[in-house]
Amino acid sequence: MYEGAVQDLIDELGRLPGVGPKSAQRIAFHLLQADPADVERLAHALTEVKARVRFCEVCFNVSEAERCRICSDDRRDRTAICVVEEPKDVVAIERTREFRGRYHVLGGAISPIDGIGPQDLKVRELLTRLADGTVTEVIIATDPNLEGEATASYLSRMLRDVGVQRVTRLASGLPVGGDLEYADEVTLGRAFEGRRLLDA
Amino acid sequence: MPLYRDEAIVLRTHKLGEADRIVTVLSRRLGKLRMVGKGVRRTKSRFGARLEPGMHIDVQCYEGRNLDTVTQVETLDSWGETISRDYRSWTSAVAVLETCDRLTEEREPALQQYLLLSGALRAMAERDHDAGLVLDAYLLRAMAIGGYAPSFHDCAKCGAPGPHRAFHVAAGGVVCPVCRPPGSAAPAPETLRLLAALLAGDWAPADASDDRHRHEGSGLTAAFLQWHLERGIRSLRMVER
Ligand SMILES: [Zn+2]
Ligand SMILES: [Zn+2]
Numbered sequence: 412m413y414e415g416a417v418q419d420l421i422d423e424l425g426r427l428p429g430v431g432p433k434s435a436q437r438i439a440f441h442l443l444q445a446d447p448a449d450v451e452r453l454a455h456a457l458t459e460v461k462a463r464v465r466f467c468e469v470c471f472n473v474s475e476a477e478r479c480r481i482c483s484d485d486r487r488d489r490t491a492i493c494v495v496e497e498p499k500d501v502v503a504i505e506r507t508r509e510f511r512g513r514y515h516v517l518g519g520a521i522s523p524i525d526g527i528g529p530q531d532l533k534v535r536e537l538l539t540r541l542a543d544g545t546v547t548e549v550i551i552a553t554d555p556n557l558e559g560e561a562t563a564s565y566l567s568r569m570l571r572d573v574g575v576q577r578v579t580r581l582a583s584g585l586p587v588g589g590d591l592e593y594a595d596e597v598t599l600g601r602a603f604e605g606r607r608l609l610d611a
Numbered sequence: 612m613p614l615y616r617d618e619a620i621v622l623r624t625h626k627l628g629e630a631d632r633i634v635t636v637l638s639r640r641l642g643k644l645r646m647v648g649k650g651v652r653r654t655k656s657r658f659g660a661r662l663e664p665g666m667h668i669d670v671q672c673y674e675g676r677n678l679d680t681v682t683q684v685e686t687l688d689s690w691g692e693t694i695s696r697d698y699r700s701w702t703s704a705v706a707v708l709e710t711c712d713r714l715t716e717e718r719e720p721a722l723q724q725y726l727l728l729s730g731a732l733r734a735m736a737e738r739d740h741d742a743g744l745v746l747d748a749y750l751l752r753a754m755a756i757g758g759y760a761p762s763f764h765d766c767a768k769c770g771a772p773g774p775h776r777a778f779h780v781a782a783g784g785v786v787c788p789v790c791r792p793p794g795s796a797a798p799a800p801e802t803l804r805l806l807a808a809l810l811a812g813d814w815a816p817a818d819a820s821d822d823r824h825r826h827e828g829s830g831l832t833a834a835f836l837q838w839h840l841e842r843g844i845r846s847l848r849m850v851e852r
Contacts, residue, residue: 429628523705523846524623524664557663560695568698590652593630 417443469540471516471533473498481513488512493550494537494566496520496559500591504552507600512548515540520558521565529565537566541575548577550606554591555581567609579606616671617641618687620728621664622712626652633678634662636670637711637728642719646672646679658684665691665704665732690736699851700735703746706846707731710750713840714757723756743825743852744817747832748809755810759783759839763807766790774800778831780838802827826852 412418417439425435442450466472467479474480481487481501491512495501501514517532540546549570553559563580570578581602594602619638627633630652635645651659658681661668667688672679694704711728715721731749735742751761764773767783768790775785777795785803786795802824808817809828820828829852837843 429626431628523702523849524709526845526849528849556659557665557691557695557701560692561698561701564696564701565698590630593653 466516470514471518471536472501472514486511489545491548491550492537492540492546493552495552495591496554496562497592500552500554503592503594503599504603507596507603509600509603510550512550517553517562520553520562522558532562534566534569538569538573541570541573546575548579549575550579550581550603551609552581552591556590559591563609578609580609581606613674614671614682615641615674616669616683619644619668619670620725620732621662621666621668621691622708623664624648624662630656632659632662634681635712636668637715637721637725638670639722639725640720642721643712643715643717644672644679645717646670646681647675648681648684660692661686663691664708665694667729667732688733688736690732693736694732697742700738700742702846702850703742704732704735706746706844706850707735707749709844709846710753710836713844714753724753727752727756740814740818741825743829743850744809744820746850747806747825747829748812748817750832750836751806751810752812754836754839757839759835761806761810761835763803763810774803776800778803780831780834784835796831798827798831799824802831806831 413421420439420442421435424430424438425432430438463475464473467474467482468477469482470479472479472481476483488511492515493504493510493512494515494517495504496517496519498516501516504510515533515537517534519527519532521527521529521532551563551566553562567578567580617638617640619636622635622637624635625633627647630650632648632651633645634648635643637643648658648662650656651662661684662681666686667690669685669687670681671683673682691704694700707728711724715724727749731745734740734745754760761767762784764785765771766773766775766785766787768786771787771789773785775787776797777786777788777791778784778798779786779792779795782790782792786792801820805817805820805824805828833847836847
């Protein structure tokens, strides 16, 4: 244990995802030795992100306005929605330049063991977006691991029940067990092109 | 034993750092183990798909100071992958895996639990029976192995031969009119027969049972499990019945 402020910082850093006690300590001491201006910029970025960034009211991607850049772009195809788990997946798919439709960010995957069910994700909001019949294809791009697969199973069953014309899933070729964000552009682009129809 | 190898079933996984995963497995010989799959969330990993919940694997590990590290893994049966394609079965399977995690201790061999778990996952993957029935059969039998066998015929308190109508979770199952504590439930006789069949692994009458009794039976099974485990099984609430 360190004194006051140092320990507070280590504790706060240690609560971040993927940061263990040792990393927290290393980052804390790095900051202690860093140029005050650098630390100031970091502190500013942290407060700004909370003050300025929110979630798009339509797709729940991160956004600085009520609607994100993609949802407010009229050139984007309104008939296709790509469903992803997290905002970082939108970034990964945008990099491939394969998709010209819009997104829907669920906010995670269904994970009963962590107490996360469909009602904890933006599933109801997805149904609302589909209600007027404009959307004819929903591409499910949840992570290629089993929680992502189970989430896709849940969604495809539900989307069929509400009568969406085409429900597709990114093609295999994406390594099972991995995170979507780690897929390189070529692989992800190919998975998009070869997306398969989920059978009833 | 710095290096060991065993047959195992993945119970659950946690993300660790950038691309690693902590994997909890129940192994056949050694009991429950926790190991690190290094880099498995990266796309080039050969291991990722095999270290997922419900997968039946042959795994080799290097024993570390804190956690063991997976050095090799092969799939024996991809039960988890098959089950994940059916949402209802998946929710049942996750409840099975969480219960197994709760009923076993690290590095304590639990062969009976292992065999019961593999049987339940295989049945779900192969759709031998309704997933909800497989789940309840698993829960009842896993509790029985753990030493809390419920009684569905003879009185749980005095052993008076049944059948009896009253059921009391804390008393351990059905109770005779003499032992019957206040607040006992009175489930349908068919429900008690269904639960007895599930506990015994007698599938013909269980498969023929109707939804109403399955539903009541699931409720009693869940109440029984809840009573014996300090904290509830989280994923049980999310099972689609
Ligand atoms: Zn948006
Ligand atoms: Zn009695």
